[in-house]
Each structure stands twice: as C-alpha cells, then as structure tokens.
Amino acid sequence: MTTERRPARRLPRPAAATLTAVIGLALLTACGDSSDDSGTPKSRAAGATSSSSAPAGSTAIPTEDVVSGIAADPALTAELPAAAKSSGTLTLxxxxxxxxxxxxxxGESEDGTxxxxxxxLRNAVGKVLGITWKVQYGxxxxxxxxxxxxxxxxGQDNFGVTKARVEVVDFATYLNDGQSFLGAEDVPVDSVTQLTDLCGLTVATSPGSTFQQILTDGASKCSGAGKKPYKVQYFTDSAPIFLGLANGKVDIYFGPTLALKYDATHVPHTKYLxxxxxxxxxxxxxxxxxxxxxxxxxVNKLIADGTYAKxxxxxxxxGTGITKSEVNxxxxx
Incomplete structure (x- = not known):
C-alpha cells in the first residue's frame, strides 16, 4: 500500500525560529536516550529560566515553594516500620x-538541586510522614x-501499574499518566480520540514503546475506514520530534499525557490534542x-488539604491528578 506524499507543512518563519531555538536548548541540556516507563525519550524541549509561574507558551521553570510548610502527621508516621521511625529516613x-x-x-536547577x-510530590509525602528521603540513583x-x-x-520513576509488576511489588498511586497526542498549531485536526483521526498524517513516537505497539496494532484501521494510512517515524530522542513539528516533517507527537500537556504550555506553536x-x-x-x-x-492527606492540587x-x-490514592x-x- 502506498501513501501520497503531501507537501511539507511549515510553521510561519518566526514561529519555526522560536521553536527551533527552544529545541537547540534542549539538545544542549539533553540527558541522552533514557526513557521513562512508557518508553518515552526524556529529552524534550524545555527552557532553563526560572520563574514562580509559567504561563502558556513560556519556557520558564516554576520555583514556587509548595512543600516546606507541610507539617508531619504523627498518626501517619506511626504507620511506618520501626526502623524508619527510628532513623527518620527512607531510602528512595x-x-x-x-x-x-x-x-x-x-530535572535539576542550575545549582544541581x-x-x-x-x-x-515525594518531598510533600516525606513531610507528611515526618521522614527525609535518602535518594539513590540507579x-x-x-x-x-x-x-x-x-x-x-x-522506588519512584513514573512506574505504571501493570499486572506483571503487581505480582512482585506493591504500588501506592499518586497520579495518572496515559497516551496522548501533541501537534503543531496548524495541524489539520483539533482533537484525536481514536487512531483514525491520524489518517493521512505523519506521527512521531519512540521505538520499543507502548506507543509504537498501539500504532502498529492500529495500522489497518485507516484503510478499513477508506482513508489514507498514517505514517510513523521513530526517534529515541524527542528533540528531533519537536524540530519536525517546526519544519513540517512531523504532524503529531504521540507520547505520555502528563509530559505532552506540559509541553503544550511550554513549547511555542504546539497544541495538545x-x-x-x-x-x-x-x-x-x-x-x-x-x-x-x-x-x-x-498522598490522600495531601489531596484532602489542597497541597496536592497546588x-x-x-x-x-x-487533569493528570487523582482524587484518591490506592494501594495496588x-x-x-
């Protein structure tokens, strides 16, 4: 089956230049090809400036302190094992x-914090439990x-709850993530609710991920609906994906919900779909x-007192938070 190659879609020159500058910064500060739980490359476009808030289209990093004022709850501290209560620490x-x-x-601030x-979230939970985290990196x-x-x-690293994992470890949930779509602002769709909304478009994602599996499994849906198939491009680093959105070589980025919602407010001339x-x-x-x-x-105490929402x-x-934390x-x- 062949697809008709449509002319490259390009952002207006100022928009493309702005987004390209943001991508350049991402390339300079990128952390390589590492992936989170969904197989999504962690290198994404984000600015390095600091601010107490980050309005739409801004690359500023928020610095508001939403943790230091949290008080310990003795009743919750009492739920911890004796060793944790004695040392006042948990290893993460x-x-x-x-x-x-x-x-x-x-991420890390300029001074490495x-x-x-x-x-x-973990620091707020630590405050409620009356412990400090001994963070170790793996x-x-x-x-x-x-x-x-x-x-x-x-352990904490955007680990999704799966049947296989629940057989060997327990989970205490603290947010929802998912599979979402981000497009350049002039991509000819405003919402993607099913794979057939992608027909005729070029979609970029990461190889070896749940996103690749979803797109592969759904590859026949467009022809079944009498539409042109979508084309998939794979990148282990997402900086080229954003560059593709800027120069018209990519229409849509398929990635994790929480990250793409954040990108939609920080990467100029993109929209969450x-x-x-x-x-x-x-x-x-x-x-x-x-x-x-x-x-x-x-986590439930933080939800109840409003800290979680802050x-x-x-x-x-x-839209990525939860209303109640659960174990498994x-x-x-």
Whole structure:
C-alpha cells in the first residue's frame, strides 16, 4: 500500500525560529536516550529560566515553594516500620534527570538541586510522614529489582501499574499518566480520540514503546475506514520530534499525557490534542510492606488539604491528578 506524499507543512518563519531555538536548548541540556516507563525519550524541549509561574507558551521553570510548610502527621508516621521511625529516613531509588529536559517529572536547577512534579510530590509525602528521603540513583530497569532485594525502601520513576509488576511489588498511586497526542498549531485536526483521526498524517513516537505497539496494532484501521494510512517515524530522542513539528516533517507527537500537556504550555506553536488511554502511576514498595499504605495515606492527606492540587497547578499539568490514592489498583494490562 502506498501513501501520497503531501507537501511539507511549515510553521510561519518566526514561529519555526522560536521553536527551533527552544529545541537547540534542549539538545544542549539533553540527558541522552533514557526513557521513562512508557518508553518515552526524556529529552524534550524545555527552557532553563526560572520563574514562580509559567504561563502558556513560556519556557520558564516554576520555583514556587509548595512543600516546606507541610507539617508531619504523627498518626501517619506511626504507620511506618520501626526502623524508619527510628532513623527518620527512607531510602528512595530513582533515576537522575540532569538539566530541565525531563520536566515536568524531574530535572535539576542550575545549582544541581532536583526539581519537578515527582520531586515535589515525594518531598510533600516525606513531610507528611515526618521522614527525609535518602535518594539513590540507579537506572530505570534496576529500580524495581532494587526495591525487591531491599536496596531501596521505595522506588519512584513514573512506574505504571501493570499486572506483571503487581505480582512482585506493591504500588501506592499518586497520579495518572496515559497516551496522548501533541501537534503543531496548524495541524489539520483539533482533537484525536481514536487512531483514525491520524489518517493521512505523519506521527512521531519512540521505538520499543507502548506507543509504537498501539500504532502498529492500529495500522489497518485507516484503510478499513477508506482513508489514507498514517505514517510513523521513530526517534529515541524527542528533540528531533519537536524540530519536525517546526519544519513540517512531523504532524503529531504521540507520547505520555502528563509530559505532552506540559509541553503544550511550554513549547511555542504546539497544541495538545487529547489522549486515548490512561494508566495509574505510583510509588513502588516491597510486596506486603506497610510503607505502601503509609505512602498512600500521605498522598490522600495531601489531596484532602489542597497541597496536592497546588503541586499540579505549579507544574501546569491539569487533569493528570487523582482524587484518591490506592494501594495496588486494578491493572488494565
């Protein structure tokens, strides 16, 4: 089956120049080909300036303090194991995210201080539980095994709840992520709710990911609907994806909901087009550990007192929070 090659769509020169400048910064600060749980490259376009808020189209990084004023809850501290209560610490395994291209999940300020939505969430939970985190860095594939063998008390790295994982570790959920679409502002669709909305367009995503699997499984849907098929391009680094959006070689980026919502407000001349599925994400603890329930109860306290909403507002990712944290919610895959 062949597809008709349509003329390259280009942003107006000022728009393309602005977006290209942002991409240039991302390339300078990129953290390589590492991926999060969904197989999405962590190198994304994001600015390096700081601000207490980040309006739409801005590359500013928010610096509002939404954590330091949180008080410990003795009743929740009491749920922790004796060793944690005695030491006042829990060991957390995660991956390091240099620069700012991994935001909103995680990054580092100019002085090397960890920043991001995930960082604020875990620090807020630590405040509620009356503990400090002893953060240790590993790689994405080693964090869950590290929790299993006792190296880490808790793992955090945008881990989605899956049936296979729940068999070996517990989850205390703290947000929802999913599979979404981001387009250049002049892409000829305003909403994507099903794969047939992509027919005739060029879609970019990461190889070896759930996104690739979804696009591969749905490849016949366009012809079945009597439409031109979509074309898929694969990139291990998302900076070329944003460059493609700027120069007309890419129509749509298929990636994680939370990240693309953030990008839509920080990368000029892009628009968020919607998501087709969602997945709960949580802290990982050893199977049967009381730490899981304590983490979940702490998240629920933050939801109840409004701190949770403030954290999500700070990082400009509406609609990705949860109304209640759970331990081991039902997995859909």
């Amino acid at each position: 395994g995660t991956t390091r995210a240099p620069g700012v291209t991994g935001l909103p999940h995680g 960890p920043i991001g939505l995930d960082v604020d 790689t994405f594939p080693t964090v869950i095994p590290g929790v299993q063998n006792g190296r880490y008390d808790v 919607g998501q087709i599925s969602t997945t709960p994400v949580g802290f990982v603890t050893a199977k049967g550990s009381p730490i899981g329930k304590a983490l979940s109860d702490a 954290i999500f507002a700070k990082w400009d990712v509406p 919610p039902a997995a859909t895959f």
